Every structure is written in structure tokens, then in C-alpha cells.
Amino acid sequence: MTDEGASDRDRDGTKSKGGKRRSSSPTDTRVGVDVGGTFTDVALSVEDRLVTAKVPTTDDQSVGVLEGIEKACDRAGIEPSEIDEFAHAMTVSVNALLERGGAETALVTTEGFRDVLEIGRQDRPDLYDLEAEKPEPLVPRRRRYELDERTTPSGVERAVDEEDVRELAATLRERDIESVAICLLHAYADPENERVVADVLREELEVPVSASHEVLAEFREFERTSTTAVDAYVRPAIDSYVGRLVEEATEAGIPAPRIMQANGGIADPETVREQAVTTTLSGPAAGVVGAAATVDDDAVSGLVTFDMGGTSSDVSLVRDGEAERTTDSEIDGLPIRTPMVDVNTVGAGGGSIAWVDAGGALRVGPRSSGAQPGPACYGRGGTEPTVTDANVVLGYIGPETALGGEFTLDVEAAHDALERLADEAGLENALEAARGVYRVANATMTRTIRSVTVERGHDPREFALVAFGGAGPMHAASLAESLEVDRVVVPRPGGVLSAFGLLAADESYDAVRTVGVDLETADPSRLEDVYDGLVSDVLADASDTDAARIERTADCRYAGQSFELSVSAGEQFDPSAVAERFHEVHEQAYGYAMDEAIEVVNLRASATVDGPDPLVRHDGEGDARIGTRDAHFPGHGTHETAVYERDRLEPGAPVEGPAVLEQAESTTVVPPEWTGEILEDGTLVMTQANADGGE
């Protein structure tokens, strides 16, 4: 690899975009493929139709991806070669992290600090668990190397000796190192030494080299080192996977995939091969983007997305149409500070097992029945009561409900399991136990939703709840009641929402630089210079610089605090406007503002190129009612309840609760006092009849 005066972002100087991509239009044929743990989901948009498919995930994920595309094309009656655009989310990097199956990475640090990666923040993982273990560092001590050099917050104090770096390169070559992470102290402030090290190592070695000032030019050495190590660790795997997929797609006549990043934006394959850290958690990010894409509603100030699966549920926030992001993520105990869609996971899903603990409380999870044997009602030998079994006893899932079409429901087994739970908990009968399981599962999820709304200063009553995943729409209205939310949205492609989200995703790139200046005395022109550099970095990655929207933000805090809040910096950096916004945001987040000096810690820029809104039309056939059964609604009692086949409901026709709407991959519960309505694109919106619109 060569590096001929490449910019920070353009690391190996070999990146070529092959010219600017034309902006896509809603009528293009586009495919989104999301690889999950068990299934690979496909969403294909052909004119105004949406075709979906599911195939098993394969060991080499690219095999399943192409199979899935073929299956969807078959259903749609088109050839794969007719596809204009291909967007993709995968689990290659997160698997490498979770299984510690990434590269043999070396870490290069400042002399005296090679253990920073292992010491971390010096806290133990659990206060009281004497058996706890710290997360295994991605780079063991034997592969962490120190260089004699020093930078301080004000610049390089002792320059690095190129000869030392060449010697180190020889050692790394000898030891068959597969990738290198470099993180020198204060490289966010002055990257000169780190740049020299990176240049020499790239010149001397054939393996990927990640430098901290390129991955994350932000202060706090442990978090920056960890993020850089993650990048280096997953890079070879991402590189070979993406390379292979591009090749196979080209052979099949499909365009090269664009890859979903954890920040919620898609990027060209060349870009993610060089910024591998951005590909962690790409699937969940796509799901949130998909949820945001199905709701275009001015009546609410944001969305709480709620994805309830078999073993866990994910909660995220969407504000002003954008998925809320965080720079404070961890995967398996490893901090990653690049921006990611903020996905909060709670260990309760449809398969979670209910039990009575030693103190007599009814608990749900974290143990799950898994795919085998599954809930008791699957009739595959499971006997323990799960959330899904409770939903059967409550009447939400009926004997004729097709659970993915794979098996018939064993209502008796579900009833027996809940009966046993009732005995243990001292409750009257199976129905009482089922009510309890439903309420307790909801309480756990409400707690998580509160932690991402109220604890951050957002009033959930101003939000709509978007529910998806197999079990989400069954719990959503009840959750909404306890959060005083009066609007619930259930997207039509709820079973493959991440794949659908890929069709709707924007392109998005981020860059950050720590500046650490007093807001009042800061020189705005110096900050503008920093922004100029950041903006040119993010634009370098954008496929269409003319169409790119640039957003500039500043992470601020009251001088003396340790946590920053991000505020918009506008098009021209105006210190007094930034100060005003910061006071407001602080007031909103913590309930008060102060007449104190404000410090600007980091500057950030992002470039976004809007993707097209998928154009999906839903017709319905009107004749949707398929039966009636008794169902129980906590807080509303037992009612004779109409059952509909959701996909046959006509747009515009209201569905009065109580009702149950069945669909291939999920079931929606419309409780009494709620009304559902199908929109033109097939989205279901539920509103509470007596809602007073919040106090």
C-alpha cells in the first residue's frame, strides 16, 4: 500500500469512487438485505410494491445474502440483474468481537502506557460478584508495543524517531501481525507523531493500520485506544467479507452493496473497508431507520421504537426524523466512541421464562426458552411458562394463528404452564398468572423506555410508539397506556424492518476533533478552520457532495463538568447562540441551567445524502375478518374480540378495539378504547379513543 499525501480519511490513497453516483429515484428497483443471527431478511422494492423474503443465515454470510436476493426476485418475477441498488447490513464485525475471532492485532502506544487498554477505567465489572471477569482485551499484553515519544495537550514535545518505528515494523512482520492499531497520548490534539508512525508502518507492512486520530480524534486515552483497537481488530474480516460480496454481486449482475453503518447511514464498500469500526451493530441501526421511515407524523415530537424479539427487546429514540445517536456505546464491555444509533437492549422477549423467585415476586427473564424447545405453546417439549404462552392464555394468539406457518399452536400446553405458575405464585388461575406475566414484562420494558426518555429530559407523552419484531405489536398499546402515550404505529414490514430500513437509509459520515476551549474567549475563526477540516473529511466520503447536507455540532459543558451535551453550531459559529442553545439543552436534560462559563470540548461534522423514501402502496381486499375469540385486556377486562387478517384490511377503514390483527410474522393487539387505521402504505396507526392529548 502506498500513501501519497492522502488526507486523514483517505488512508491508503487507493480509494476510488469510480465517479459520483447518480441520485437514486423512488422508482428504482432496490433491495435491502439484513443478516441476523438466524435469518437473513430481504426487502425488495419494485415500483410501488414491496416484496419480502427470509432465508436461513449461512456461515459465510454472503451465500445466504445471494440466496435471499434470488428468492425475493423470484417472488417479484424479476431477474437479479434488474436491481438498481443493493443495501446491506451484516453481523461480521459484531460476531468477530463477541467471539473474539478477529485479527491478531498489534497495538502501538506511548512509552509507559501499553497497559491502558487492559486497565481501562480501573473499575471492576460488578460491585458484588466475586466471580466476575473483566472483558478480555482485544490485544494481549504480548502484542502491545511502546515508542519513546511524547505529545502534550499543547503539541509534540519529543518527536518520534523514524528508525525506532522501522525497527518495530520489522518485529511486527516477524510476528505475523494481521493488523495494527496506533494510539499515542494526546494524538487528538496534535497527530504529528502518530501520523509519522502510521506512515512508516503503512510503508513497511502489508496489513491494515488504524491510527487513533483518524478513527476518533477525541480525548480520553482509554476510550480512544479501545475504539481504535476495535477498528483494527475487525478490519481484516470486514475487508475480506465485503471484498468477496462485491465480487459475488458483480458476478450475479447486482450492483456492489452499500453497507449500513452503526451510525444509521449507509456508505460505499470502499469506505467501510477502511473504517471497519463503523459497521458494528449495523442491523439494529437499520431497524430504527426503518421504523423512522414508516412514520411521517407532525403530531408527535418523536418516536420511541420498540423491537421485541424472542430473547430480548430493543428500544431506541427518533427525534426530528433522525435516529438518536450516542457516542458512548459498549459491545461486550469494549467501549466504542464513534457515533452509533442508540439501541438499548432489555432482556425480556417473547421467549422469556416467567418464574417466582425466593422473595415471592413474579419475575420474567432473563432466562429464555430459546428456539429449542421454545415456548410451551410451540408443542416441542417446552413446559416452562413464557411471555408468548401468557399471550396465548390472554387470547392474543389463537389456536388458528399461523406462527410463521411452521407449526400449530398447543393452547393446552400454554394453559398448563401458566396454571403451574399460578399455583407457585399463589394466584387464582392461569389467566391471573398470564395477566401478571404480561404486566411484569411490560414493567421491565417501561423502565427501559423511561431511561431513554424521561432520564434524558424527554416527555414520552409527546412521542409515538413504533412497535415491531414478532411480539412488539402485542404489547405496544398496553405499554403506551402506562407511559401515557396515545399513539402507536405498527409498520407493515414489521418482520423484516431492518431490511426495509436499508431501502430508506440515508448516506451518513461523521468526524470529530477535540478542541477544549472556553466558549466566550474562543476565536470563532479558529473553530471555523477546524470545522472546515472536518467538513472536507466527511465530504470526501460522500457519493454526491452537492446533495450532501452538512451538520455541524459542538459538544459543550459547563467548565468543570465531565459530561458534554451536543448542540447545533449552525452555519456560522456564533458563541452567544451556542451558549443559549447549551443552556436550553442542559435545562432540558438535567432540569436546570447555570450562569457559568461554558467549555467547547469537541467539534463534530456530519454529511448526509438523503436516500429516497420507499414508495409502497397497500390495497387490501376488505374481507379481512377471520373470526372471533375471547381475549383479556389488563385494565379493561375480558371481551369478545374480533380477529382480522391484517394484510387484507383496506386503507382508511377504522378497526375498533378490542381486536386482534394477525399477520405472517406478528400479531397486533388493539385493546378496548383504542382504534386502529391502515394508511395508504399499509402502516397501522392506533390511537386511544379517550386520549386528551396529554396534559
Place this chain on the structure above:
Amino acid sequence: MTDSAIDPITLEVLRNQLESAAEEMGQTLIRGAYSPNIKERRDCSTALFDAEGRMVAQAEHIPVHLGAMPEAVEAVREHDPKPGDVFVLNDPFTGGTHLPDVTMVSPIAPEDEIVGYAVSRAHHADVGGMTPGSMPAGAREIYQEGLRLPPIRLVEDGEIRSDVQSLVLANVRNARERRADFRAQLAANERAEARVASLIEEHGRETVLAGFDAVIDYSRERIVSEVEELPDGVYEASDVLEGDGITDEDVRIETTVTVDGASIDVDFSGTAEQVEGNLNAPIAVAKSAVYFVVRCITDPEIPPNDGCYAPVSVDAPEGSLLNPTAPAAVVGGNVETSQRVTDVVFTALAKAAPNRVPAQGQGTMNNLTIGARDGSFTYYETIAGGFGARAGADGMDGVQVGMTNTLNTPIESMETEYPMRVERYALRPGSGGKGKFRGGLGLERAVTVETESTVSLLTERRRHAPAGVAGGEDGSCGQNLLELPDDIEKPDGLESDSGDDPGDESGTTDADGTAVAAKTTVDVPAGTTVTVRTPGGGGHGDPDDREQAAIERDRADEKAYRDGERDA
């Protein structure tokens, strides 16, 4: 089943809601605070209490606050709190533990009748006294340690009493930051009041109050069933502190733990009388340490509240190290004595539950305070070390042990905010005690000051090593070193002791400077480097039984053997 008139479902729903209210308080406090101890190191706790002063839910971020909150609420209740009041206190002899820990207690009275209390406790960076940071190593009386606040109303009728606030702020360094920390603590308490009000709106007052009882009963049921599993018996143990900061003489801590059915009685008779220095620990500190051990050897998931500690009683003779009388100096009791109490109670209970208790960990917090002589800054940090080896695993390397779990200060923020340079932050190879499973490694942190400063070290395990168990070897002792710039004469306090050899190698020198005592306060010139090497954990089992793969892994990672140059 619980005895309360509340069903198992409502119990679980309310428990979730009460815990989330306490957590919300903690987040509000940490995010808004100015003191590094609170914001970076989470040295704070928040809790909800019922009207009778029983703890209902707690979000504790470090264990040293576990047992200390009830005494604070008790002290406030004696002052006839009214709706709209917020009390502040830090006096170790009326509800506090040591002066830097400032507690605020607010009655919760959504319908103008007190249904409970919101409590927040946080370690402020300074509360006055003879040295910046309010952790003076040489204090002999509490008056030297800072401003003492018995329970007083900071807020009355919803209004801050500016005269009281002025009095407090006039007596502390960096009043601007203290005011901001107060504001963050008040905001946390307000958050709790709002949450409880909305719970009452949702469930009704009767159900919420019954819920308080139910969650307490719930924890009691669970802890009782675990304690009943422990074999009945009388278990004894003792250990020592390495001097009280005034003399180097060992100070004895002795305990007799009686497990009888569903009760654990912990008696500290035989413990030394209160000392002249600052290692005295109010009884609340000993309770916290005992509660910590009990939580570790039972199910750590049992929600911490009044019921959780119901089976446990703690006694220490009045006037002893663990139940001192005013005006004893106490600031070191919270940080160092508490660690030794933990070791002693663990050692005693190891006889009842041998496989659940690891070898001893570093057993100290390695308190390092550096203050500018001109008063411009104060830096305080505790430094991690080795965790004791477990029955089935090595001890963790470089982690906080026992009563603390505070984070480090990032080097890049330290060098930006203070005139200081970090020279080294590294694992200490070879410091973990050998064994079938080795003890965790201690750390080394070396800091150079760039201005004239006062360096204060309050450390332990500099001459009595963390013990190994079951044939495992002891971990290495810690070391404190000072290296002056070349052309400077030694200041007072750096001369090696001419009389008794304290046995902690003070006065000896190596490449990184001259060893100084475990408890040292000394003025140093610019350019001085302070190196703190923290103890390693004890080993578990016969070193000859160690698996070959583990030996080779340690060798490849240069963790097993001491670096000849540094640790010879």
C-alpha cells in the same frame, strides 16, 4: 411468599419503578456535578426512604455508602423535617461518615404529608480544613478535617436559605464548584419527589405505601433464605492497619461473626481503641463494610434496602477504632479502615463459605492527593490494584477492590486540567501472589508535579501483604516513592526515620526514587515525581498445581516475573 397485602405482580412492577427512580436520581447527580469525585469517579449514592426512615431503594455506585444512609435519615428525622425542607449534613457523629461526603435529605410530601425521603450522598472535592481536598493525613481532631455540618436546613419552604449557604461556602475552597455540586444534589432529590408523586397518581397512595413495605419484605425473605444456608457457627478473624498516620504502630481489628439460623451477628470487640490519627471509622462505616461482605457471599441481585440487612447486626465497643467518640479525626476511616474491616469479615466468613471467598485483594484505596501550594488546584485519586485469586480463576489485574469502585482520571484530561505529567500507568508484573490461581496484579502510577505542591498519601498494605489462601502465596506489598528534581535538598518528612524501622521500606531508594511511609504528607518542589505501586492480590492454591498453559500465557505477556530493573 411475602406477608404484605400486595400481590406478586404489583410487587415486581413497583420494585422496578422504585429502583428506576433511585437510578434517575443518580444519573441527575453524576451528570450535573462538578467534583471529579462525583462526576468522573461516581463516588456518590442516591436512595428513597419511607416515612419511618427505612430504606426502600438505593442506587449505590460504590459500596462504602451501603450502610451509611439510614443513619443520616435518622439524624434528620430528629429535627422535625417539614415538606419543602432539604437538610444537609456531613457530621460523622450525627449521621455522616467522613466530612467530604455531604448528604442531602428531602422529605417527599406530594399531598403535603410526608410519605418518605429522598437522599443523595456525594463526595465533594473540598469541605475546608487544614489541607486542600479535605483528606489531611496528619489530622488529630475532626476540626482539622473541614467544616462540620450537623443536620441543618439548606432549603426551607422550597427556598434556599442563602445565609446557610453563604456560611458553608465561606468555609470551603472553590466555593463556585461547591455551589454547583449542591445544585446537582438538589436536582437529584427533586427528581425523586416528582417520581414518587407520579407513582402515587398511578397506583394510589395506599398501594405505593404498601409497596414500600412489600419491597422491604421481599429483600428480607430472599436474604434470610440465603443466610439460612450458611453453616451455623462462631467464626473469628483479625488483622491490622499499618499505623494511624501519627505513629507507625499496628492497629488491631478483631471480629467475631456468629451465624445462627437466619441471623449474622458481627461483633468487633477486641478491636483497638480509637486512635490519635484519622483512621477512626464511625460505626456506619463498619456497617457498610459488613453489608458489603454479606452481599458478596449471598445473591448480589437482592435489591438493596432495609430488608436486605435485617438479619445482620453490627456492634463495636464505644470509643474504639470502629465506634469513635467526638472529636476524633475520621477521614481515613471511610477509605482505609473500611477496607481492612472487609478483609477481616471476609476472612471470618471464609470459614463458613470457603469456596465463595477469594484470597485477599489489595486491601487499600491508595489515596493520593496533590494540592498546589498556592491553592489553585486539588487533585485526588484512588488507585486500583490486584484482586484476590478465586477458587477457580486468577484474580483480576488492576481493579478497584472492596469498598470502592471509582474510575481513574483519564491521563489526557488530567494533563489538560492540572499542571501535572503522568510518566507511567502500568500493570506491576509479578506482584500477584503465586498459586494454582495467581493473585491479580497491582498497578504503578507515576505523576510529576510541575508546580510547588503538597503531596498527601494515605495508603495501606505497605508492609503486611494481602494474604494468599489454600497454599497460595501472598501478593506483593505496595510502595510509595518520591523522586525530587536533581539539585534539590530533601524536605522534612523525606528523611528516612532514624528510630524504629517501620518495615515498609521507607527510606530505601531505587531507580524511581526514595520510598516514603504508607501515610505521608509532604511539601515538594516543582519537578518532583510521585510513584505509587499498588499491592497485588493473594494467590489461591498450591503454585505447583498451576496449569502449564496459564504459566506460559503469563510468561508471554510478561506478567509473571518482576521486571528486573524496576522491582528487583
